Structure formats: C-alpha cells, structure tokens
Amino acid sequence: MSNYHIKTFEEYFHIYRKSVREPENFWEEVAEEHFVWRKRWDNVLRWDFSKPEIAWFEGAQLNITENCLDRHLRTRGDKTAILFEPNNPNEPAQHITYTELYERVCKMANVLKAKGIKKGDRVCIYLPMIPELSVALLACARIGAIHSVVFAGFSSTALSTRINDSSCKMVITSDGSYRGNKSIDLKGIVDEALEQCPTVESVLVVNRVGSSIHMEQGRDEWIQPLLDAAQPHCEPEVMEAEDPLFILYTSGSTGKPKGMVHTTAGYMVFIAYTFKNIFQYREPDIFWCTADIGWITGHSYIVYGPLLNGATSVLFEGVPSYPDFGRFWEIVEKHSITHFYTAPTAIRALAKEDLNYVEKYNLSSLKVLGSVGEPINEEAWHWYNDHVGKKKSPIVDTWWQTETGGILISPIPYVTPTKPTYATLPLPGIQPALMDENGQEIKGNQVDGRLCVKFPWPSMARTIWGDHERYRTTYFTAFEGKYFTGDGALRDEVGYYRITGRVDDVIIVSGHNLGTAPIEDAINEHPAVAESAIVGFPHDVKGNALYGFVMLKDVGEVRDRDNLRKEINQQISDRIGPIAKLDKIQFVEGLPKTRSGKIMRRILRKIAGNETENLGDTSTLLDPEVVQQIIKDRL
C-alpha cells in the first residue's frame, strides 16, 4: 500500500495509525517515493518544542523547482501547468505548458541573478494575480532567494513595513492591476512605500495595464526586455533541506506582522502530499483555487502543491462579481474545472445573489469542492453543496494556517464522510489535542477546548523572521510542549473536529486575518482620538465585521462625526489596507477597563454582537457605569 495516495476510509485509519506510531518512517517513505533529491537526508526529524527547534530531512539537498518543473518536462512538457483566466472575460485565457513555464522561470531566474540577487537574499513580490506572479516565486526558489509575497491589496505603509522587516533587496511589481472594472496603480503604491525602504536596490516592473508610470532612474526597470534577452535555462541552486524557501507575513494579535519562515524540504513534502490526498487529484483534472497568491492558500495550493503533482492550476486575475455574479461559474464551465477551492465569504456573497447566476452554467465537470479561511456556517455549506456541487461533489472543509504551511485537518473526498461545518479528521502525521484552561489535555469525545498540535509535521513554520523569541512565546508557551494554534475547536462523538474560531485578538474578516492592535494603532494616530478598541461582530457575508469603540480627546471639539468616521477609516486604509476598515464606529466617553488597566474586549464583543443581556462577570471593572453608557449609545 502506498502511503502517498489514500483511497478508502479503512486505508486512512490504517495509514493514520502508522503515521502516529512511527512518524519518521511514515514521512521518510513519502519523501523517498515522490521527489527528486540531489542528496538524501541523514536524519528525518530533529525537534524540541521548548526551544523551539524543528528540522526535517537534515542533510538532504534539493531544489523545489526541479520537483515542480524539470522532472515533468519529459512526461508532461506539453501539459498546461498554469491556466490563466484574465480579469476581462473577453481577453483570451492563456495555457502555459510545463515547458513554457520552465523556460519563463529560468529566464526570470537569470534576470534576478544578473541584478545581483543571490541565495538567501530577500525579494519582495507585489504583483496582481497574473502568470508573472507564479513565475516570480519559482524564479526566486530556483536561485535560492527567499520570496516574500505581499498581497497587492495592502497599502504602501503595510508594504514598506514588510519590506523593511526582512530587508528585501528587490521588489517585483507591475505598472498596475485590474480588479473588476477598476484598475489600481500598484507602482504608485510601491514608489510611496520605497521612500521608507533603504535596503531596496532595484525594482522590476511587469507591464500589465499599460499605464504611464514614474520609473526611478537607476532603480526601476521594465522586466520584459530583460526577460526577452535572458537564457531559457538556469541551473538550480542546490539548497539544504532547512534553507528558507519563503517568508509570508500574517497578523498577530499584537504588534507588527509576523514574517513566518517556511523552509524547503519539509514544506515540499507536506504540500505535495496534502494536495494529492485532500483533493484526490488525478490527471487530467483541472484544479482551481480562487485565493490570491498573496496568502498562504495561494502559495501552497495554487503554486507549489499543484505543480509538485504535475497538475493544471487555474490562476484567476479578477473578482467573483465581474462582469456579474456568475463569473466563477462561467469559468468552471468554460474550462471544465474539476476542483474548486474557495472561501466561505465568497460563497456567502454569491449565495445572496439570484440563483440563476449559478444555474445557467453547466457545472457537471466538478468533482471536489473546497472551503478554507474561516469556519463555514451551515447555510453556506448547504448552498455550496446543493447549488454548486449538486449534492454529488464532496466538500472538503480544510482547516490550517499560514503557520502550518499546509492543510492539517480536512475530510478526504470520497473517503471521509463529510458533516456540515466540520473539518472532520486530521491528516496522517497530524496529532491534534484539545486543551483546557488549566493546560491539561482533554481526552475523549464530545469535548471542546483550545486546539494544539502535539507533534511536528514537515511544513510547520520554523521561526518568525528576525524574532525567534516571539515565535516561541506566541506558539509554544501557552501549552507546554505543544504548538498552540490560537483557535478553539470541538470534537464530536465520533472524533470529528469542528473549528469554532479564534480565541485570541485576531479577527477574521472575509477570510483575512486582522490583528486588533495594528488597527487600533492606526486609529489612535488620528489627532482627535485618545484611545480605541476594536472587536468583531457577526456579519452575514464577511463572517465578521469590525466594530470600533473610539474615545475622543475632546468631544466638544468634534462637530461632524460622520466626517470623523470617514477620516478614521481613511487612516486605517492608508496604514493597513481597505480590508481593515471598520463597519461601525461608536464614539464613547470611556472604555471598560479592569483595575489593572486592561480593556475588557469580552464585554465590547457582546455589546457589538447585541448580546447585552448576559455580559458575564463584570466585577473586575474599574467603572461599570461606562458599560451602561456604551450600551445606551450602541449603533
């Protein structure tokens, strides 16, 4: 029996038990059978969660792009690797074969080398969803440079913070991007960001929208002429197993974003394995993940996972609502898509629209549906199952995080019986644990607690760039000897997991993780604001929306409150990005604080969610009057 491809539920249990009994042997078998290595490992796993130190396949040498590209050339050279669907439905789709992708990656790798980029250098990629984005990631990996992709919806301030945190030497961007009927001036955002970024020596610019932009002499260059002149072959840099492959930033509950560092061999093995099993991918299936490559979902399941398996991966530039709400389904029909992987927020948004948008397309090619990014509510699950999957395509509700690199808990389609809103069972090699408030593991079923993982898996992040101590305290100190996810979960009577949501100060809005602290910092920078507190409240499309309680310095001074609300949101948009804007802003005279001065967000969450009957224990409040006033003025 191959460990690599699970086909029945019995096989799943058998493999799972084996993977827990002998994790090293399990992952060694997977690694041996399915990849190209320049040198074999000396040691499968070395770990110590107290430091924390995690190393997989030490001693091995490889290049992940040889596994994504070179080894497919002989057998799949003419197969489509990337199927690019542009924003504008009238612009033709592009089928980029494995051979073409190989050559484009090698050319870009040669361009990067010629610009002085070497192994270990950080390259920031700030691009829309166009083929050059995938090519840029792979070109970095080809030469051993560490890519740091920043989602192209982030503001210039957010971009410069990320560039500076990892001292990037280069930025790859485009003149602009298309989203629906808008075009966005990406290069202008980069120019603004780079005023604060001393380490950036060069900027390569992809021509996407053909706008006239400022090109900084000696720093900026159009990339196309350089690519045209470059050689289509580039020897891959030989990487050590634990050499960093990429950095990807995620929001923390406090402080600046965390640059999660993923390394080469373990990430490759785990992502290839999970892609194969969780999607039951078989040639010639056409796989579409609608995420942006700026997030971990895109890294792992648009770029690396599909290419490691020789799959065809769809890259969509646009948005689900343009030119109308049928766009997703039109694309599914047009390209006979077999696998469709999206986020609950997109499903909820589309479920609000006329059913005819879905029903007018032929979706019979679909075999597997996926969900990721936040808990999927029952209603959205059923809409997805009934109207998209026509009750014949299993839904894989995949739970994971930027930090975990790949999917940890998910049904396996056609193998694991699904249950609405449940991510169901851990993948082989994954050992979840539910913990109580006293730090004890809760055994047995029909229980709930904080979700931890007890044993390392190959694709876990190894550190936070430049701040290992923060990595330790954030993930390994809440529960000794365990990785703490920040999520709560329950385990039902048969052992299925349901993720109930964050238990920390991270709020997931439309599938995007937002930390409360950076938003509050942005608000507090407004000259009229004294202090603020942000909480999430239920929203029927976004899952959660943001509610801000804002205390002003001098209430009498402010005449136009609506204008102030606009200014506050503009400030957030400038500092972080439009995704972090507040839906509601309530001006308050005081915030509920404990005697030790800590804001009691628990109470604010209840007020924002209109659950004011039962506020819980308020005995530690310094001034209970404040709460009554806030309830009275609730928006």
Ligand code: WTA
């Ligand atoms: C949440 C996205 C419930 C969770 C891959 C996690 C989910 C955070 C699910 C990570 C799911 C992700 N069900 N909640 N299927 N998938 N989450 O880093 O709170 O952007 O901790 O990674 O999203 O978000 P991130």
